Amino acid sequence: MPLSDQTPNPRRSTVEHIADELRSAVMTGRLEPGEQLGEADLAAHFEVSRGPLREAMQRLVSEGILHAITNRGVFVSELTLEDVRDVYRTRSVIERGALEVVLDEGHREATADELDDVVRRMRRAAAKGDGPAVSDADQHFHEVLVEASGSPRLIRAMRTLLVETRMCLGELRTTYTDLETQVDEHEALRRTILEATPAKAKSALQAHLDDAVERLVAKRT
Amino acid sequence: MPLSDQTPNPRRSTVEHIADELRSAVMTGRLEPGEQLGEADLAAHFEVSRGPLREAMQRLVSEGILHAITNRGVFVSELTLEDVRDVYRTRSVIERGALEVVLDEGHREATADELDDVVRRMRRAAAKGDGPAVSDADQHFHEVLVEASGSPRLIRAMRTLLVETRMCLGELRTTYTDLETQVDEHEALRRTILEATPAKAKSALQAHLDDAVERLVAKRT
DNA sequence: GATTGCCAGATTGTTGACAATCTAGGAACC
DNA sequence: GGTTCCTAGATTGTCAACAATCTGGCAATC
Structure with a gap:
């Protein structure tokens, strides 16, 4: 009892x-x-x-x-440019690994729903022009993805990496020039991740993170 | 100066x-x-x-x-069977990620040489029937592989995972019934990893870890 | 006889004080 | 003028003592 x-x-x-x-x-x-x-x-x-x-x-x-x-x-800790790249490189490894687990174990639909919630929230924030909230939702999107794997160790690693990601971002809460673009990109990513073949899904995720780090490095010049 | x-x-x-x-x-x-x-x-x-x-x-x-x-x-910390699987699942993610970096950045030859040293040491230990030393070399093999990526964050994660791996193993320092088999398998892995296509290399690494966890779980019944 | 309440011992949580080390600034010297 | 040395202040590193909490065993009770 x-x-x-x-x-x-x-x-x-x-x-x-x-x-x-x-x-x-x-x-x-x-x-x-x-x-x-x-x-x-x-x-x-x-x-x-x-x-x-x-x-x-x-x-x-x-x-x-x-x-x-x-x-x-x-x-x-201060993050050098090399650290920024390492954070995103490691995120890519962890997130693709988590995605693999999700797809292997058939939590596709449940995860799709959870991510849909996050994207919806992101869209509402974007409509209000609330940049920080969009940025929060962005991070939450990736956190939810990894949590869906159910792997305590992947989740733990991801948590630390997200803190470091925030440190990378610093004052600027989002590197996107247009909030709507940020939303659309995540919605597209969500769809690709959960509908395409595992290989394509992982590529899309990697491309998404590669873009992010590229924008970030560019802003840091 | x-x-x-x-x-x-x-x-x-x-x-x-x-x-x-x-x-x-x-x-x-x-x-x-x-x-x-x-x-x-x-x-x-x-x-x-x-x-x-x-x-x-x-x-x-x-x-x-x-x-x-x-x-x-x-x-x-006590490791449940579920934890053992999680440790190896996460190791697979980290190690394949590190391998990807190594192959992408063209450290193939240098890494091959380092791994060759480790396998050679493993072979000498096996010849002397020194199980624990073979087991040490086994772990060192995987540690060297991840270190070759040069990613501080992948390396840090791997270090913790190796400690947990040792905890999984407990008293039994190796799950192989024959030390020579353990050596041969790593030599084969080393060759595949550094000569085959990236996709095949990653598959081989994953299979290697899947085997390991399977043997470990079997022994734990 | 089994359960409950209680107490002594041990272990952890927290604190304030003391010792060791570093930094900043000026004085003495070349 | 520039360098070196030294001192005062502040900060960190370490410690031993005190308070809070838990464990296990014993006695009292139903």
């Missing part, structure tokens, strides 16, 4: 909470690349001691989002 | 050192899956306080090698 399954995690631990908060801060750009994370300040901000804060930071260090220099402190 | 490049890391930080040590202990099975990591004992063993030790453990938690339960402690 389950009685009350309200608390699968009895209580998110403090370091987990702080780690999530920091990750989010890095992702949204509230903490800029290269910025140092002063322990005393942050500890005061979260109203905890430096101990739990340091533990949370070490987690993000192992995820590659932060990097630590002994006796100097921890900093938000 | 470089003068002395002996210390690219001025000094490996304490938590980094402890994290590596713990990772290695989990990998070699000195810490068994499910085992609890008592903070006081480990801190005494490493001759440090509980602070740095906890920071190191948090790193491995974020890698998925350990998992923490609030007010209960941290434990070595």
Whole structure:
């Protein structure tokens, strides 16, 4: 008898909470690349001691989002152009792998529906001219795709890569010049992914990401 | 003027050192899956306080090698059969992705040579009947392949997956009944990977990993 | 006899303080 | 004038002690 399954995690631990908060801060750009994370300040901000804060930071260090220099402190990782390419290259590998699993295991329809929801939301955001919301939906599209694989390890890797993607984007939340184009492209991708042959689907996904990185690199000049 | 490049890391930080040590202990099975990591004992063993030790453990938690339960402690992650399949499925995605990069960027010959070294070492170990050494070489083969991609993110993901692979294997260091077979299979794989068409190379790699997981699952019944 | 309540011991979570190290700035020297 | 050295301040690294929580066993109760 389950009685009350309200608390699968009895209580998110403090370091987990702080780690999530920091990750989010890095992702949204509230903490800029290269910025140092002063322990005393942050500890005061979260109203905890430096101990739990340091533990949370070490987690993000192992995820590659932060990097630590002994006796100097921890900093938000800066992404070189080479890193940007690596993020997208790795995303391409992970996402195509996830897609392969989805197609192999016949979750085509269910995944198609979920992606349709996301695209619909993206379209509504685009209609309102809300660039950031479109960008959010864009990322969510790819996250949903990987989640559909049901592979905890692919999902975990993807989560980190999406944080890094946001770091790449920085202030500019979308590299598209026209929001409608961004929507249409994802709708086309959704259709190709879930209707075409696996080989074509994977090619389309790769092309989509190649385009993205190309636009991003161009803007960064 | 470089003068002395002996210390690219001025000094490996304490938590980094402890994290590596713990990772290695989990990998070699000195810490068994499910085992609890008592903070006081480990801190005494490493001759440090509980602070740095906890920071190191948090790193491995974020890698998925350990998992923490609030007010209960941290434990070595136990791998279900489903996890074993997920590890190998993800390895297949990562390794094929890395192979793709290697072939695309024309590091074929250099990679072939490196892999040849590994296979040669594997053959020597097999000749001496040294199962564990063959198993080490086996893992090294796949690690070298991914390293050849030059992608920091693929390499990082692979490192974690290899630790988990070792955890899957547990006591039995190799699932092959005959060491020579293991060597021959890798030599064949090496040749196919670096001589056949990209598509065939990837298929061969996937088949190789599918075989591995099948043997592993069979032994685990 | 089985269940419940409770307590002692042990373990984890958190904290504040102390030690070690680095950075910035100016003074002394060539 | 430029370089070197040194000091003060701040920041990180580490530690030991305190508080909160959990585990296991024993006694009381139905």
